[in-house]
Amino acid sequence: MTENYQKNIFNYLQKNGIENFVGVPDSTLKNFISRGLELKKIIIATREEEAIGIATGMVLANSPSLVFMQNAGFANSISTITSLVQLYSIPLIFLIGWRGFLPNDAPEHTKIGKIQPSLLKLLGIKSKIVKEENWEKNCDWALKQTKIGKNCALIVRRISNE
Amino acid sequence: MNRSDAIKLIIKEIGNEVIISANGFISRDVFNAKDKNTNFYMIGSMGLASSIGLGIALKKPKKKIYVFDGDGNILMNLGSLTSIGTLKPKNLVHIIFDNNIHESTGGQPSNSKDIRLEQIAKIVNYKIFKSQNPNQLLKIISKSKKLTGPILILIHIEKSTSVNGRVLLSPKKIKERFMKSI
Numbered sequence: 390m391t392e393n394y395q396k397n398i399f400n401y402l403q404k405n406g407i408e409n410f411v412g413v414p415d416s417t418l419k420n421f422i423s424r425g426l427e428l429k430k431i432i433i434a435t436r437e438e439e440a441i442g443i444a445t446g447m448v449l450a451n452s453p454s455l456v457f458m459q460n461a462g463f464a465n466s467i468s469t470i471t472s473l474v475q476l477y478s479i480p481l482i483f484l485i486g487w488r489g490f491l492p493n494d495a496p497e498h499t500k501i502g503k504i505q506p507s508l509l510k511l512l513g514i515k516s517k518i519v520k521e522e523n524w525e526k527n528c529d530w531a532l533k534q535t536k537i538g539k540n541c542a543l544i545v546r547r548i549s550n551e
Numbered sequence: 552m553n554r555s556d557a558i559k560l561i562i563k564e565i566g567n568e569v570i571i572s573a574n575g576f577i578s579r580d581v582f583n584a585k586d587k588n589t590n591f592y593m594i595g596s597m598g599l600a601s602s603i604g605l606g607i608a609l610k611k612p613k614k615k616i617y618v619f620d621g622d623g624n625i626l627m628n629l630g631s632l633t634s635i636g637t638l639k640p641k642n643l644v645h646i647i648f649d650n651n652i653h654e655s656t657g658g659q660p661s662n663s664k665d666i667r668l669e670q671i672a673k674i675v676n677y678k679i680f681k682s683q684n685p686n687q688l689l690k691i692i693s694k695s696k697k698l699t700g701p702i703l704i705l706i707h708i709e710k711s712t713s714v715n716g717r718v719l720l721s722p723k724k725i726k727e728r729f730m731k732s733i
């Protein structure tokens with residue numbers, strides 16, 4: 390599996406104004422995270438809600454931020470998203486690893502993987518799936534959302550069962 | 552000491568510094584004591600005031616950032632103490648008003664009564680202070696201005712006898728004026 394484009398995503402977002410990358414590790418996003426760690430630009434939180442809280446503080450200090458997480462952690466974060474991020478209109482980019490995309494992924498990911506697209510829709514969070522062939526275009530879209538004060542999600546599908 | 556009096560006393564001492572206040576009665580007390588642009592009233596997302604404060608403290612290292620937290624709030628996000636203790640923001644003063652109860656929801660017990668919250672903070676690299684009365688509190692707040700953080704001040708407070716009104720600002724307004732002022 391070629392996941393080098395995840396490193397490009399990190400570099401691109403950083404070059405284009407995202408100053409902070411806060412989150413909880415996810416194996417689907419490991420190349421993104423390892424690039425950030427290399428550059429000492431990653432903050433690892435204990436839970437996804439905490440990560441969103443820290444990133445929100447950074448945005449309040451006028452510093453554009455991204456929160457990365459697995460979709461299990463996205464499920465953890467729903468109340469924080471509605472009662473903090475959406476309540477105060479905090480422009481964050483969520484980068485979410487989509488476990489349970491494949492029907493034969495590990496069993497703990499099946500349910501959340503299945504409802505993830507509906508969950509995003511229900512919450513009213515606009516999202517795009519990023520792949521090797523479209524990452525630049527979709528990063529531009531996400532950066533634009535941030536600039537106009539909106540939050541949004543970039544989704545990375547888990548396409549292997551390694 | 553009651554919370555509202557302790558909050559008034561601290562606010563008078565720290566002047567125009569940034570305050571991130573936890574949801575529930577703490578934000579109400581701060582709003583009613585002295586509303587200002589550098590107050591961020593966290594009206595939802597229980598537990599996250601210290602995380603928001605950490606994010607701001609890291610990006611604004613020259614400003615003192617005060618977090619007004621509660622026992623119920625911090626117990627909901629204890630991991631935050633470990634993140635703050637790891638990132639060690641020198642400018643963060645984390646104040647916990649501890650009444651051993653979830654007062655905003657009707658006074659149900661929190662788990663802070665038989666544990667020592669300040670010792671948890673100490674073990675994760677905070678400088679800790681504990682206050683029982685107004686004179687002591689004033690001295691600690693004054694001292695905390697010159698010390699390097701992260702600092703935790705645990706204030707034992709009694710259950711309130713009266714309740715302040717809600718924060719009369721929209722979340723959008725709270726955010727916008729805060730971002731302009733910082």
